[in-house]
Amino acid sequence: MxxxxxxxxxxxxxxxxxxxxxxxxxxxxxxxxxxxxxxxxxxxxxxxxxxxxxxxxxxxxxxxxxxxxxxxxxxxxxxxxxxxxRQPGPVTQMSTGYWWNGYSYERTSRDARLDQQWRTRWRxxxxxxxxxxxxxxxxxxxxxxxxxxxxxxxxxxxxxxxxxxxxxxxxxxxxxxxxxxxxxxxxxxxxxxxxSTGMNAMTLADRVDELTAQRADTTIAQAAEIRRIERDLHDGAQARLVALGLSLATAEKLMETDPDQAKALMREARAGATTSLTELRELVKGINPPVLTERGLVDAVRALALDSPLETAVSTDVQLRLDPPIESALYFGVAELLTNAVKHAHATRARISIARDDTGVVVEVEDNGRGGADVLPGGGLAGLHHRLAVFDGALEVTSPEGGPTRARMVVPCASL
Structure with a gap:
């Protein structure tokens, strides 16, 4: 009852x-x-x-x-x-200064997002x-x-x-x-x-739009990276190599008339060659760290933690060897998060954990900084999000005011 x-x-x-x-x-x-x-x-x-x-x-x-x-x-x-x-896709600033929202080019990011929201809703x-x-x-x-x-x-x-x-x-x-x-x-x-079936088609269309936006982001990032490499080569190693060539030419002329001056020029040339070699190694390290290629993600992150000004602890219970593009994305993601912890959060300690679960690779970076981090368009965290999205990965950032900041990078991977 x-x-x-x-x-x-x-x-x-x-x-x-x-x-x-x-x-x-x-x-x-x-x-x-x-x-x-x-x-x-x-x-x-x-x-x-x-x-x-x-x-x-x-x-x-x-x-x-x-x-x-x-x-x-x-x-x-x-x-x-x-x-x-249907979810709005990312809004990307092109090299021309205009913003691409998947449908049209707009002068500002606000106009691009507003136009994108209306078009996405109506379509x-x-x-x-x-x-x-x-x-x-x-x-x-x-x-x-x-x-x-x-x-x-x-x-x-x-x-x-x-x-x-x-x-x-x-x-x-x-x-x-x-x-x-x-x-x-x-x-x-x-x-x-x-x-309905139309919804599945819509999902595929959204995926195509997302990949189109990611391609635009990748194109911009590659162009910026090429300009950075050219600038570093032009201002650093190239200038030193030119000076090295002039010093050797002068030493060759002075070899018979002033041997002491020629020897001094050759010593300067040797020092310049050593410096140029160091700069080239640093440049190559910025593109693809040798420790990452030789020893994998875990050891590369440990080496990165040793070079960090933070008191950084690395914990992992697995040994991973992933595809090189995925390892590179996660490595530079950790580097970006540690840099933000030092530069913006004024942290003193950080903790990095690398693990795997049923979905793929999970990398967490936590610091004791002042918090308040947010994924803003055009910022470093937004760039990291786009870098991971290429591999269907995701970035989750929890950063309340006062800290701590916890960032979680997840990349699905079948090569575990």
Whole structure:
């Protein structure tokens, strides 16, 4: 008996919730009609505003209503209905200074993101799926869920009107339908909110857009890296090698007339050659550290920790040899995070952990700095995010004000 009473009470509450959520958009249109009747003054244009606001309200509420329905179905029945909404892709600044959002070039990042959000929303097939559901749900699940509240209202009406027949009939309808009326929302939601074949195509299209943006990022990064290498060679090793050649030419002329001066020039040339060799090694190390190539990611990170001004501890229980591009991305990711900890967070200690799980390689970097780190467009963390995204990786940064900052890099990899 107690269980039956509980099922009636719970079912009645759930039926009321389903009815209210399903009838939100019809209520907006009912309000528009009432406003139109009240506002009508003989001018046909005076009736446009209420229906315009009703259309705006429908578009604004369609997605929240569908999300609430999915949440209720998952919570009450355990049926998960994927949303599959199209997500805006990254916005990239090109070498021309314009911003590419996947659809058009804009002068500022704000304009590019605003244009991208509107285009993504309007071109998302899920928008029309949600609108279709908000039109169907009120006349299916909404009407059925309204039976218990309607019965209860009839019972109250009969009680106040001293009509036993209406009271009994309303109470019977409310009690008998309460445990079942709310369940109609599940088949309706599954039928009209589940992703269709078009949604799978949309997912593939989003992936193509994402790869296009990543290609643009990679092109820009490669161009910047080439310019950096050219600048380092021109300003460093090339200048020293030119000076070395002049010193050797002068020493050759002075060899017979002034041997002591020639020997001094040759000593300077030897010192210049040593310095040039050191600069070239540092340049090569910045492109691809030899320890990373020879000994792998773990030992390379340990060497990086030894060179860091922070008190850095490296912990790992695995020995990994990954594909060289993945090792390079993770290595330079750790280097970027340690640099940020020193330069921006003013940290004194850091902890690096390297592990693997069912998804792939997981590298965590934590420091005791002041926190407040955020992934900003054009920043170092955004560049690291794009570097990992090339391998379907992800970057998660948790950095509350006051610290600590914890960054987690995850890269799926089958070569473990």
């Amino acid at each position: 107690r269980q039956w009473v509980a099922s009636v009470a719970v079912g009645f509450v759930r039926a009321c919730v389903v009815m209210v959520v399903s009838m939100l958009i019809p209520a907006v249109w009912a309000g528009a009609v009432a406003l139109w009747i009240w506002w009508w003054g003989g001018n046909p244009w005076s009736g446009i505003a209420p229906f315009l606001w009703a259309c705006i309200g429908t578009f604004a509420l369609s997605r929240p209503v569908c999300r609430m329905i999915r949440s209720l179905v998952a919570k009450w029945m355990g049926t998960v209905i994927p949303a599959v909404y 998302d097939p899920a928008l029309w799926r949600d609108l279709r559901f908000t039109a169907i749900a009120p006349v299916t699940a909404g009407v059925i869920a309204a039976v218990p509240p309607a019965g209860a209202a009839a019972a109250v009406f009969g009680l106040f009107q001293s009509s036993p027949t209406i009271f009994v009939a309303g109470a019977v309808v409310a009690v008998a339908s309460a445990p079942y009326a709310w369940r109609a929302v599940e088949p309706v939601a599954v039928r009209f909110l589940r992703p």
